[in-house]
Amino acid sequence: MEKLRIGIAGLGRLGKVHANNIANKIPNAKLVAACSIALPELTYAEKELGVTRTYSDYRKMLQDEDVDAVVVVTTSSEHCWQIAAALDAGKHVFSDKPLGVTLEECKMAQEAVERNPHLTFMLGFMRRSDPSYAYAKEKIDAGAIGTPYMVKATGIDPESAVEGSIRFAKTSGGIFLDMAIHDIDLMRWFLGAEATSVYALGTTFKHLEFKDAGDDETGVAIYQFENGAVGSIHVGRTAPHGYHVETEIIGTEGSIRVSPVPAKNLSVLYNGQGVLTECVENFGTRFDDAYRLEMEEFVDCVLSGRKPGVTVYDGTMSTRIGFATTKAWKTGQIVRI
Ligand SMILES: NC(=O)c1ccc[n+]([C@@H]2O[C@H](COP(=O)([O-])OP(=O)(O)OC[C@H]3O[C@@H](n4cnc5c(N)ncnc54)[C@H](O)[C@@H]3O)[C@@H](O)[C@H]2O)c1
CATH class of the missing domain: 3.30.360.10 (Dihydrodipicolinate Reductase; domain 2)
Incomplete structure (x- = not known):
């Protein structure tokens, strides 16, 4: 089975939930990389989830050619630039909510989605x-x-x-x-x-x-x-x-x-x-x-080329x-x- 190779950014309260789901519960996904500014979170990814490639610099993870898609679960104010940088580096992106913390940065993320229509973007409105x-x-x-x-x-x-x-x-x-x-x-x-x-x-x-x-x-x-x-x-x-x-x-x-x-x-x-x-x-x-099912949906959308129901416009609105x-x-x- 083809597997989507995912790098996760942010392994705090919710990041650990997503990382565990990707590593252990979603058959057609593989957690290959993890990024955090907190060292204990990288140690957690290595020891608990068997992730071998860890990064403290997000942009370095984006250069990793074995990463097909990025899951963004960092502090809300980091989401928009990380979404835009990942899409522009050719990675599919799942970002947890909120899209951003200002309307200006939401628009910036929206433009990145629009200039990369061949890539999948999904926002985590898990309800x-x-x-x-x-x-x-x-x-x-x-x-x-x-x-x-x-x-x-x-x-x-x-x-x-x-x-x-x-x-x-x-x-x-x-x-x-x-x-x-x-x-x-x-x-x-x-x-x-x-x-x-x-x-x-x-x-x-x-x-x-x-x-x-x-x-x-x-x-x-x-x-x-x-x-x-x-x-x-x-x-x-x-x-x-x-x-x-x-x-x-x-x-x-x-x-x-x-x-x-x-x-x-x-x-x-x-x-x-x-x-x-x-x-x-x-x-x-x-x-x-819901957290597991939304990640399954993201992975399935990328692998099948289907567009997710939750769009960047839902985030901006x-x-x-x-x-x-x-x-x-x-x-x-x-x-x-
Ligand atoms: N969908 C939901 O129901 C739900 C629930 C909780 C949180 N969230 C969202 O998830 C996001 C994370 O929330 P949390 O409660 O896990 O927060 P958290 O503070 O526990 O974790 C965020 C982690 O991101 C890491 N981080 C921050 N900046 C970074 C950067 N530039 N590069 C790499 N790593 C960085 C930090 O090390 C931190 O541990 C927030 O945006 C929050 O709104 C959504």
């Missing part, structure tokens, strides 16, 4: 690969809820992870850019339309450190779409019960809800305290399958909407997109 979200999309496209006209999306990180969120609050870009980007992409995907205006509010009741950092621990935004549809997003940092991600799509003939109870598994405990379902703990466990949401929250005004 689209999650079996439940993919099923919801299939049902909607088949007309199961009529015409979708509203999406309500909730994404709340577990309280158990709040210390890390507080630590990164000053540099995260704010709650909407940091957290809502997946929900923004899902709204556009399910409604098949672009957002035209947004109004947003934030509040902080529990951890005043968020306010001190110029952020909020809870954010709410409402959107108008070009076809008249509407959307709402609720993002937060303090779910006491676990990682709460839930999406509802409402149409003229019905509605579909993805994980109204974000259950850890199918077990339900009946005892003196009531009927209990445990909540999934974090994004890694909730989207474990989501970032544009994320910035507009942040502006609405900061100014208290309705922002046209």
Whole structure:
């Protein structure tokens, strides 16, 4: 079987997940190289994943002729130049979200994709690969809820992870850019339309450190779409019960809800305290399958010449909407997109 030879950049929290999937779970892919500015991550790649070619300089990895494709899982501000440099070096590219942290650099990455049409580029909006979200999309496209006209999306990180969120609050870009980007992409995907205006509010009741950092621990935004549809997003940092991600799509003939109870598994405990379902703990466990399936899709697209469903334009548009949401929250005004 032909194998796609992949070099990965960034082996932090999520990079290790992708690296493990490529090395151990995707039969037609091979992890041949790894790059990081952190030495322990390179040692991890050598010892745990058997990678023999490691680089601390990204551009050197791009000169490696045995690398067919690059997977970018570095800090978000590094994504765009690394995407452009890899494409211009003749490598296919998978980049995790967000595409970039400014609109200017997103456009620069977009231009690199456009001048290299013979190469595959895919952005890691992994919720689209999650079996439940993919099923919801299939049902909607088949007309199961009529015409979708509203999406309500909730994404709340577990309280158990709040210390890390507080630590990164000053540099995260704010709650909407940091957290809502997946929900923004899902709204556009399910409604098949672009957002035209947004109004947003934030509040902080529990951890005043968020306010001190110029952020909020809870954010709410409402959107108008070009076809008249509407959307709402609720993002937060303090779910006491676990990682709460839930999406509802409402149409003229019905509605579909993805994980109204974000259950850890199918077990339900009946005892003196009531009927209990445990909540999934974090994004890694909730989207474990999705991370593997999106990488399988990327590899298959490169090997078969098929174009991925998630494009560079999805990255630019989501970032544009994320910035507009942040502006609405900061100014208290309705922002046209
Ligand atoms: N799709 C998702 O659900 C999801 C979840 C978590 C993170 N992410 C995204 O994945 C990316 C990585 O997030 P993370 O949580 O793993 O961060 P992280 O800080 O744990 O890891 C990033 C790693 O990139 C490496 N790095 C930074 N600059 C580099 C460079 N110039 N060259 C080579 N290596 C470099 C660092 O050594 C660091 O360890 C971010 O863009 C983040 O937004 C996506």
